[in-house]
Amino acid sequence: MPEMPEVEGLRGFLGEQLAGRSVARVDAVSVAALKTYEPPLSALEGQACGGVDRYGKFLAVRAGELCLVMHLARAGWVRWNERLPAAPPRPGKGPLALRVRVSPGEAGFEVTEAGSQKHLAVYVVRDPQEVPGIARLGPDPLSGEVGPEAFAGLLAGERRQIKGVLRDQSVLAGIGNAYADEILHAARLSPFKLADALSEAEVSRLYEAMGSTLGEAVERARGLAPAELKAGKRSGMRVHGRTGEACPVCGDTVREVSFSDSSLQYCPTCQTGGKPLADRRLSRLLK
Template sequence: MPELPEVEALKDFLTEHLSGRRIVRVLPVAVSVLKTYDPPLDAVEGREVAAVHRYGKFLDLETDGGPHFVTHLARAGWLRWRDRLPDGPPRPGKGPLAMRVALETGEGFDLTEAGTQKRLAVHVVRDPREVPGIARLGPDPLAADFDEKAFAALLTSERRRLKGALRDQSLVAGVGNAYSDEILHAAKMSPYKVAASLTPEETARLYRALRTTLTEAVERSRGVAAGRLKAEKKGGLRVHGRTGEPCPVCGDTVREVSFSDSSLQYCPTCQTGGRPLADRRMSRLLK
């Protein structure tokens, strides 16, 4: 899933490639992708892109004097830039293509989504705050005014475990499954630790890990072409997606806890005092 660093890099990429250019056609391929009807999808056609914004994991193409084209790439979506779009309209089918946006220059981009769970979303709205997911976003963790005091205030009454709290977009915007693992590993904290139980020193350590991990990921992604961002993200991860590999900090084996639709990875030595966390899915299989 694209998270804050990748979406920030896509924002920069699209700012360079779209700003001042006119959208001539928007071609939906998957019926499930469009989540709004007023303004209509074709309301962005014939308009120039005035600016590109990021809200958490949402991308917003602001058109000149017109509506906003907002997309959320969800779990398996992606944006694929094309220097030259194919001739003719795309054909609906079983492929990953969900929507195509064409520019007057012949360039454009495709929104694609792999897998069977279709969650990629496009909203055409007059104001990005009309998108429910944007309206309920918490603060951006890289915002200049998001300091340690503001972060501590969010955690004061947060009774969930850190893994779940960091992934909650209404608490902190833009962090998903991968970077929550990376942040907790950098902070040397168990994903099962209750957020409200953190001491002031632990809160400060988690805040530093949050800011540093995301800032470094953004810097690694900056200037990378859209098509290479997935590989860049994977290459920069230390524990997420690296089950069975040695921890780059201590050399212990990275372990995994599986859930119904996701998993987390962690280092026992760095994060849980050497104790493996119970994998409930595996425990049920062994009963």
């Protein structure tokens, strides 16, 4: 799933490519992905590209007085092509969901979604705040809006596991499953610990780990083409997606807890006092 650092990388790349260009044609291949109908997609055509913004994990391409907003969900992606096919795409069962051709030239980008479960969302709006998912976003962790005291305030009274709180977009915008694992590993905290049970020292460690982990990931993504961003993300992961490998900090084996539609990875030595976490569905939470 693209998270804040990868979406920030896409924002920077698309911003450079679209500068000085206009939208020539927009083709919706997946009608299910389109969540708004007024203004229509065709209203984007002929509009000058005005830049690209990021809102959490949402990407917003400005075109005249409109915005093309995309949420890539779990399996969505953006592909840039210097020479798009001349013929309009045909609706089908492939991954292509949206094609945007720009001028001058024959270049543009395609929005795709792999897999059978389709959650990609595309909106055409006058103001990004019209998109419900954007309107409910919490502050961006790297925006400067969240200082140590404000961060502690966000966690206060949260009787939920800290992993879930970090992933809640209404609390903090942009953190997903992968970076939550990485942040908690850097902070040496169990993903199952309750947010409001954290000590002052643990909150401080978590705040510092969040800033450093996300900041380093954004720097790794900076300047990369879309085709390179996924590999760049994996290269920086210490525990997420590395079940069975050695923890780079202590050498213990990275473990996994699986859920119905996701999984988390962690290091027992670094995060849970050496105790393996049992399956969440069968055990009590580790404190």
